[in-house]
Structures are given as structure tokens and as C-alpha cells.
Amino acid sequence: MIIATNVNKQFGKLKALDNVSARCNKGECIALIGPNGSGKTTLIKCILGMVVCDSGFITFNDKNILHDWTYRSQIGYMPQIGRYPDNMTIGQVLSMMKDIRKQNKGLDEELIESFGLQQMFDKRMRTLSGGTRQKVSACLAFMFNPDVLILDEPTAGLDPVSTETLKEKINSEKQKGKLIMITSHILSELDELVTQVIFMQDGKICFHQPIETLKEQTGEQKLSKAIARVMGKQQL
Amino acid sequence: MKKIIKYVIIDILRNRIVLAYTLFLLLISMSVFNLEDNSAKGLLSLLNIILIIVPLVSLLFSAIYVYNSAEFMELLVSQPLKRKTIWLSLYTGLAISMGIAFFVGAGLPILLYAATATGLTMLLMGILLSVIFVAIAMLAAVMTRDKAKGIGVSILLWLYFSLLFDGIILFILFQFADYPLENFMVGVSAFNPIDISRIMILLQLDESALMGYTGAVFKQVFGTTPGLMATFLVLFIWVSMPVWISARKFNRKDL
Numbered sequence: 001m002i003i004a005t006n007v008n009k010q011f012g013k014l015k016a017l018d019n020v021s022a023r024c025n026k027g028e029c030i031a032l033i034g035p036n037g038s039g040k041t042t043l044i045k046c047i048l049g050m051v052v053c054d055s056g057f058i059t060f061n062d063k064n065i066l067h068d069w070t071y072r073s074q075i076g077y078m079p080q081i082g083r084y085p086d087n088m089t090i091g092q093v094l095s096m097m098k099d100i101r102k103q104n105k106g107l108d109e110e111l112i113e114s115f116g117l118q119q120m121f122d123k124r125m126r127t128l129s130g131g132t133r134q135k136v137s138a139c140l141a142f143m144f145n146p147d148v149l150i151l152d153e154p155t156a157g158l159d160p161v162s163t164e165t166l167k168e169k170i171n172s173e174k175q176k177g178k179l180i181m182i183t184s185h186i187l188s189e190l191d192e193l194v195t196q197v198i199f200m201q202d203g204k205i206c207f208h209q210p211i212e213t214l215k216e217q218t219g220e221q222k223l224s225k226a227i228a229r230v231m232g233k234q235q236l
Numbered sequence: 237m238k239k240i241i242k243y244v245i246i247d248i249l250r251n252r253i254v255l256a257y258t259l260f261l262l263l264i265s266m267s268v269f270n271l272e273d274n275s276a277k278g279l280l281s282l283l284n285i286i287l288i289i290v291p292l293v294s295l296l297f298s299a300i301y302v303y304n305s306a307e308f309m310e311l312l313v314s315q316p317l318k319r320k321t322i323w324l325s326l327y328t329g330l331a332i333s334m335g336i337a338f339f340v341g342a343g344l345p346i347l348l349y350a351a352t353a354t355g356l357t358m359l360l361m362g363i364l365l366s367v368i369f370v371a372i373a374m375l376a377a378v379m380t381r382d383k384a385k386g387i388g389v390s391i392l393l394w395l396y397f398s399l400l401f402d403g404i405i406l407f408i409l410f411q412f413a414d415y416p417l418e419n420f421m422v423g424v425s426a427f428n429p430i431d432i433s434r435i436m437i438l439l440q441l442d443e444s445a446l447m448g449y450t451g452a453v454f455k456q457v458f459g460t461t462p463g464l465m466a467t468f469l470v471l472f473i474w475v476s477m478p479v480w481i482s483a484r485k486f487n488r489k490d491l
Contacts (some may be wrong), residue, residue, distance in 0.1 A: 051490040063467050073316035083307035099239055100315055183478050203254075 001026050001148065001179050002047060007056035009042055009203075016042040017053065018203040024181065026147070029174050031190045031211075032183040034200035034229065039185045041080055043200070044150055048077055076141035080152040080183075082133045084125040089131070090136055093123035094143070103144055111139045114165045130157040134213065136168055149173060149180045155189060167193065187224035197223070201232065206234070244329025247308075248301070254337050257293050258339050261341025269357040272277075275350035276441065279358060283437055285439045286342060286362055287430055291369045292394050292480065294334045298373035301330060303383045310491050314340045327374055329481055334366040354440040361433035364471050371478035378482045378489065401428045418453035426470045436467065 002024040009017040009192045017080060024030055032040045045051040045226040047058055049065055049072065057064050064139060084093055094112075111175050115135045120128075128136070141149060151170070154161045170193060174180055184190055197214055198207045207214075207230075211223065220226040265282055272278040293445055305326065312322045324469055346355045380386040405424060409417060418455055425431040439458050457463045 044490075050313050052309070052488050069318050070316050072314065075314075078312045079314070083310055085247065085305065085308045085311075087247060096243055098314070100312070102316065128291075 002058065002060055004047070004058045005056055006054045007043075007046060007058060009039075009046065009053045011209055015203050018055075020200075020205055022198060022208060023203060024179055026179050027177045029100065029170075029180040029194045030182070030196045031187075031194040031223075032181055032198050033187065033190075034202065034206075035187075038200040039203040040200055041152055042203075044077075044152055044181070044183070047150065048075065061192055064169070073103075073144070074147045076144060076146035076149045078134075078141040078149075078151045078154055079136045080156070082137035084133070084136070087124065088127075089122045091135075092116035093125065093136065094139065096193070097140055097143070101144055106145055108145050109139075109143050111113050111135075111142050111165070111169055114169075115139065115162060131159060131162070134158055135178065138160060138169075142169060147178055149178060151180070151182045153184055154182065155184065156185060163189070164232060175232060187227060188222070192222045194223075197227075199227070201234075206230075237321050237328075240317070240322060240325035241329045241332070243304075244326055245333055247305070248323050248329065248333045253297060254262060254333050257297070258337040258341040261289070261338065262345065263417075265342045265345035268425040269345055274484060276354065279346070279354055279437075279442060282342065282346075283358065283434070286358070287365075287434055290338060290362055290365050291397060291430060294366045294369035295373045295390045295394050296387065298330050298334070298370045299377050299387050302326065302374055302377035303386060306491075318486050320483055321485045323374075324479070327370065327482075329441075330370045330374070331367045333362045334370055336367050338362045354437065357440045358437050360410065361436055364475075365433055368474045368478075371482070372473050375478040375482040380486045397428055397430050401431065422453060422457050424483055429471060429474045432467060432471060 002022075004020055004022045007017050008015075018039075020039070020043060022043075032043070035222045036039055042051055047060075047065070049069070052066075057066065059065065060068070060074075063071060065071055087098070098107070115138075117135060117139060119131065123132075125133070125136075133233050134154075138154060141151065141164065149170070154166055154170070158166065170180060170182070174193065180193075182190065182194065194211055196208065196210055198208045214223075214226050214230075215221060218226040218229040220229060266318065268281045268285070269275065269278040309322060309326070313319060339359070343359045346359050349355075369459045372393060376393060377386050380389055382427055405421070409421075425435060435454055435458060439455055458467060
């Protein structure tokens with residue numbers, strides 16, 4: 001579904017993405033992991049067209065994303081740090097997005113209910129805590145029933161109950177055969193979700209393989225331990 | 237596109253600065269017209285205030301607004317929308333707000349007290365100046381990532397257009413006083429929208445007689461229909477060029 005070919009991106013002297021190629025198919029749930037500053041968010045932003053890559057290209061359903069912008073209607077994106085217009089209330093932001101996307105049926109408002117956001121609909125965005133912002137981002141990402149979900153550290157700042165709610169939601173979307181990309185540093189919570197692992201370091205993709213292969217190769221049952229083993233090997 | 241313009245305008249109305257600006261203009265123009273019993277004199281006083289304030293407020297407000305709506309644009313860019321649409325909507329929203337603010341604040345009193353050809357020229361020039369300086373501010377804001385730097389650049393641009401440019405012209409005039417510079421002056425004025433507006437309005441006021449031979453040349457160029465058309469073409473370029481360049485820059489910007 002999403003194919004990145006030799007993508008390069010440089011910010012000044014820093015090479016954020018170095019010849020990155022990846023192929024993501026429908027029905028996969030991909031964990032994008034790597035140390036801080038390894039280019040995970042930049043890759044995600046490239047896929048969304050928020051960052052324009054220097055060379056290489058990304059295709060979505062066989063169409064180059066550089067000239068096609070309609071593909072974004074099939075993506076639900078949850079940013080790492082949700083930034084919204086300060087003056088708007090939660091309700092206004094949600095209804096504005098519905099208005100802009102011109103989609104009024106087939107909306108998935110399950111998360112709004114399970115997070116209990118209705119009670120806070122007239123709170124302004126600037127008064128919200130980090131966790132509540134995160135909830136709003138999650139609701140927006142899932143609301144339009146997209147085929148692809150891109151979640152950048154979805155559980156950072158969420159309380160345990162909401163984390164569980166969100167994980168359940170991700171799992172149920174995965175059952176529907178959607179492509180899901182997650183970045184997270186909390187590997188234990190990815191264990192039950194992901195089918196594939198992309199490991200990035202210094203802007204390069206170190207490996208991209210199914211989680212079973214990874215576990216077999218390292219002989220570990222937990223993702224966190226398997227990754228630790230791989231990282232340890234690389235340092236030696 | 238219409239929807240984004242709508243949200244931009246609602247947001248601008250919500251922050252009330254544009255309303256304050258409208259009231260301020262209204263207050264100034266009403267008091268100017270009530271102080272002078274001759275409406276032509278009133279127009280002349282209003283001219284100087286407008287040529288200073290309108291560019292300043294349009295420039296600064298737009299630059300700050302663009303920086304402050306970075307979150308909003310980031311949100312929109314991840315949605316199925318063309319970047320060009322987002323940028324042009326932001327421009328249109330700002331231009332409509334500043335244009336209407338000028339129309340209500342200064343235009344209505346002009347129409348009430350001095351609905352002459354001069355008054356109408358001034359109204360048109362005020363709206364054009366608002367729109368031009370919104371475009372320049374957006375260009376400055378998209379070129380510099382740092383907020384303080386971008387606003388600083390806007391202030392410098394305003395200083396250049398309203399003070400420095402005239403200073404440079406005066407300097408050239410005195411240095412080359414022995415040469416015929418009239419046609420050169422007409423050409424140079426095209427590089428400053430504020431100057432073009434001032435000349436256009438002054439010509440309507442017949443004050444050009446006070447400007448000597450240069451005034452006569454101005455009258456010859458700007459007073460004719462082709463000259464007038466050329467002037468409006470230049471002003472149109474002053475709107476479209478910054479908008480076009482900034483839209484191209486925004487298209488490749490990393491958010």
C-alpha cells in the first residue's frame with residue numbers, strides 16, 4: 001500500500017533519512033522503533049507529505065504522493081504532540097474536521113464516547129492537559145474510518161485506563177484488516193499488537209521483518225528483549 | 237477553500253484586534269472630518285494617517301497571525317487538502333478581514349463626508365494597500381522560520397516602504413539635481429506601493445500643482461487612461477507576486 005523508495009531528507013547538516021526504502025501492505029501492523037532522533041517521525045511526516053523529501057519517492061496505492069493530495073483522506077494520523085488552534089473548543093475542532101473532510105456518514109465516534117470527551121466539548125484547546133490533547137488526536141485519527149492509521153507515540157501521556165481503551169481500539173481496527181503504523185518506546189505494549197518490526201537508527205532502516213522471525217533469530221519471547229539483543233549485537 | 241476561509245475569518249474575528257483596528261480607524265476618520273469644515277482638507281489629513289497606519293497594521297497583524305496559526309496549518313496539511321489551497325485560503329481570509337476593516341473604519345466616513353472622485357480613489361487605494369501588505373507579510377513569514385526574526389523583518393519592511401524609500405529618493409534628487417529626473421521618478425515610484433497610492437490621491441486633489449515640473453510629469457503619466465491602467469497593473473503585481481512566491485515556498489516547506 002505504501003512504498004518508500006530511496007527516500008533522503010537532510011535538515012541542515014543532519015541526515016534525518018538516509019536512503020530509506022520500505023514496503024507496507026494492507027493488514028499489517030508495523031512497529032516503527034529506534035532510538036530518539038533516528039528519523040521515525042520524519043519518515044512518518046514524509047509519508048503524510050508534511051515534510052518534502054529531498055530525493056526518492058513515496059507511493060500510496062501506486063500513486064506518487066508528491067502530486068496527489070487526495071490520498072490523505074485514507075490516512076488517520078495521530079501526531080506525537082497534538083497542536084491545535086488555541087482559541088477553539090474541542091467540539092469546534094471536531095466539527096471543523098468533519099466539515100473540512102466533507103464526510104458526515106460512516107463516522108467512528110466510539111473513542112469520543114469511551115474517553116468521555118462529550119463532557120468537555122466546550123473546553124478551549126489551550127486549557128487542555130497533554131493527555132486530553134492526546135485523546136482528541138486519537139479521536140480525530142480514528143473518526144473517519146481510514147484504511148491506514150499512523151500513530152506517533154499514541155500512548156505517551158495517557159493514563160493506564162485510556163491506554164487500555166486505545167489499545168483495544170487499535171486491536172479492533174487491526175482485525176478489520178487496516179494498515180497500522182505505530183511508533184513507541186514502550187515496547188511491552190506493542191507485543192500483543194504488531195506483526196512487523198521496522199528498526200531505525202541514524203536515519204537508516206536497520207531491519208524490517210515479521211516479529212516471529214525476529215523472535216526466532218534472537219531466541220527471545222518478548223519484543224523488548226529481542227530488540228535489546230539486536231541492539232547489543234550491533235554495538236559489539 | 238471556502239470552508240478554510242470561513243474558519244480563518246471566524247478565528248480573526250475571535251481575537252478582536254481587527255475589530256479594535258476598525259474602531260480606531262473609524263474614530264480617526266470621524267474626528268478628522270468633524271474638525272475640518274472643508275472635506276478636501278479632511279481628506280488630506282486622513283491621507284497621511286492612512287498611508288502610515290494601514291500598511292503597518294496589515295503587515296504586523298498578518299505576520300503575527302501567520303506565525304500563530306502554525307498549529308492550524310500543521311493540522312490542515314495532514315488532511316486531504318492541497319497546500320496551495322491552504323495558503324491561498326489563509327491569504328484570502330486575512331485580505332478580506334483587513335479590507336473590510338479598512339472599508340468600515342475609513343471607507344464609510346469617506347463615503348459619508350467626501351464621496352468625491354478623490355474620496356473614492358482614497359478608498360480604493362486603502363483597500364489595495366491593505367491587500368498588498370498582507371501579501372508582503374505572508375512572504376516575510378514564510379521565508380523566516382523564527383517568529384521574532386519574521387516580525388522584525390516585517391517591521392523593517394514597513395520602515396523601508398514608508399520612511400527609508402522616500403529618504404533615498406530625496407537623496408538621489410538632491411545629488412542629481414542638475415539632471416532631468418522626472419521620468420526616472422515616475423519609474424522609481426512603481427517600486428513602492430505607498431508612493432503610488434500617495435501620488436494617485438494627490439493628483440486627484442490637484443495638489444500636484446505644488447509639486448512643480450515633476451508634478452506636471454506625474455499628471456501627464458498618471459492622469460491619462462493608459463497611465464492609470466499601468467498604475468493598477470503595477471499594484472496588481474504588488475499583490476500577486478508576493479502571494480505567488482510565498483505559495484511556492486509554502487508548497488516545499490517542512491512543517
